[in-house]
Amino acid sequence: MVLKRSSSLPDFRHVKALRSNSNLTVPGKSGSPLLTLFLDDGRCELYNPIEGKTEKMLGDFSGSRFLASCGKWFLMLDSRSRLYIIDVFSKDRIGLPPLESVVSDLCSLKRVGDRDKEFTWELTDGTVFNAFADEIRASLWVDEKAEELALVWFFDAPAGFLCCYKKGNDHYNLIPVGQFGIPKMLTGLHGLVLRGYRLYILTTRNFVRVIDFSGKKGFEELTDSDPSPTFSPLGYSCNFSIAVTTAGEVLLVTNTVFERSERTFHVYKKDPNADPDDYMPDLLEVHSLGDEALLLDLGITVPANPTLGIKPNSIYFTRHYLIRYGTSDRSRVLPPYEVDICVFNLATKTLEPFPAPPNMNLKDARWIFSLT
Structure with missing residues (x-):
């Protein structure tokens, strides 16, 4: 069923009533969060990275462009440049202005x-x-x-x-x-995080x-x-983005790819004892996220949850997307998505990669978590 836009949208109580045929299982059978994989031909699959298999075909979105996600809700732009949100499991759809x-x-x-x-x-x-x-x-x-x-x-x-x-x-x-x-x-x-x-x-x-x-x-x-500046300049040797913890603290996250395609992450915060007049404040490296995990695609931390397979002190990553301060030069070419699915343990500095099936030409990928 498709929901039409009205002045009071979205009505989640109405959406919930339509879900009798929607069975969302966030963790896979192995206790790992699942992935949504976006293929070049417009199809979207629910993928179990531990077992290395497709759990479910979520649909063909070749007529729309994926913009963002939060849990099982995707923000899409259709061929007429109209925004809508869709639950990729139930297919409940909410039109936007x-x-x-x-x-x-x-x-x-x-x-x-x-x-x-x-x-x-x-x-x-x-x-x-x-x-x-x-x-x-x-x-x-x-x-x-x-x-x-x-x-x-x-x-x-x-x-x-x-x-x-x-x-x-x-x-x-x-x-x-x-x-x-x-x-x-x-x-x-240069980057943004939306939390509520x-x-x-x-x-x-x-x-x-x-x-x-x-x-x-x-x-x-x-x-x-x-x-005063929140972070000192880090140069251009690494990609960086911001993240926000459940307590509202802003972190700077860097990720660097070495010559052998090895990726590593570092997390920093502003020195709370820094001089407020210092325009190049020192950064303190954060070696532990405690009992939280960082979902870098969303730029937020969430409580670890063994039932859902969310490991503490870990960074969940699928691709680096650096928001650039734009230019009106229409001739420039936007860089392609860099899909690199992995989980990084911040304490041990070890990386667990989850390569997509070799027969897939991926356009994008997202870890899928239930945030509520």
Whole structure:
């Protein structure tokens, strides 16, 4: 059954009532979390990495593009550039407002004629930026127990604006990330984490913006008016991203691939004793996540759970996706996904790889966990 969009969507109570034929089993028979594998031909499979076999064919999504996931809920963009969320087990589907329904005093988003892939940001001063649907990036948060839903999306180029959505809205609120009324040190978008209705943005100058959009209207900037950098520059020898613990602490996670294709991870946090006026604060390496695991694709930590096969002090990884501060140069080529499925034990510094079947041409992969 397909759910139609209405002003009160999403109604998770209604969705739950439709699930009599949906049997979600997050751990495999071996007690390991499962994977969703996205194939080049548009198919999606539920895969058991321990047993090395496909558990279930989840469907053919060749007419849509995968943007983000949270548990069994996927955020997709269809061929008409319309956003929707789907439960990949029950196939319950929730439509979302049109991309053009952005509420902002700075600009408006419009489709180019009757085209489905081209848009323009039109600023109030008359400036116009082109944007393309194949450069939309997003992050999703679904909490079925609390019946809450949040998501953010943006065009990779230009990356001056980020749009947020919360349950019950019929529009998107616009959060400026370019130089539109915000301090220069808080501009840019190197990475982000969405945890509930709280958004963490790593800026180009290594500050972390914290934004809350849980209120009835718009959003609230929680970042100090005169912040100090959260992290020191690490150079370009490694990939890095931010993560947020269950306690709300922001971590910096690096992953490096050596010449023999060996991957290693390091986790850092800001020195709590650092001088607030120090613009190159020291980092402290975190050697243990305690009884938590880090889901790096989502950028969050969760409690370990032996029943679900979630190991403590471990990093679950499928691919590195570094959000770049976009450029309007349409000639550039976006790098392909780097699929490398593994679990890294932070205490022992050992890596357990889970290669996909050799006959599969993977486009993307995600660990699938129940977060509630």
